[in-house]
Amino acid sequence: MFPTLDDLATRDALKAFLRRAAPCLSVGLLAADAMAYGTAVADLEAAGSALLHFDVMDGVFCPAFTAGPLLVAAARTQMLKDVHLMVADPIALIPATLKAGADIVHVHPEGLTHLHRALAMLDVDVAGRSGRRVLRAVALNPATPVDVVAPVLDQIDMVTLLAVDPGWSGGAPDAALGRKVERLRLLAAEAGVDPLIAIDGGITEATIGIASGFRPDVIVSGSAVFKAGASIADNLEGLHAAARR
């Protein structure tokens, strides 16, 4: 299901839209055939997917290198654009990412001196889409404690906990990740805020039940949608069914 203009009007409306679909799958485009991204986007839309996830890597923060805001802008879709900046200098990329039409922008605090500044840069109306806001998201590596975000929780709409190091594959949601989710909920309650919680990394039909057991609002999955053998629609249905079990 796609967001309406009302769902896009405010951050709270957008958060409520995603919560209604929880756990909402954000599908990682990077796992699709790079020569056929357009087909992948069309297939995801046809299957009713609401969130399209872009992994932006700079070969510095993480080993691989991928297309950035140009690809985000090129994807013409009703799906929400969820952009994960896995880069050494997210502040440099934020203006182009906003201009590209991102609805959710993730920055990493690891190696970023000015997290507070980066989040303030995301606190803007998006040019050309009157009144529309982006969700300010922070992604945390497996080794990063959630307490890192405590001082800025009032500036954050979404926290994504990675089950794998950014740029690598494999990993899986485990008990340690579950403890991080619980710690985050405690910190958020103490701060009087309610950020969306997402889980990213190693999500397959076999592992999504573990992730959904932690009651996240969003789950990121790429390979299990594009490389699991069946059609994209069937793979998505399989993941949704496994998440509900």
Ligand SMILES: O=C(CO)[C@@H](O)[C@H](O)COP(=O)(O)O
């Ligand atoms: O961002 C990362 C970490 O490199 C990935 O976790 C992708 O976001 C999802 O990839 P799959 O493992 O689902 O293909």
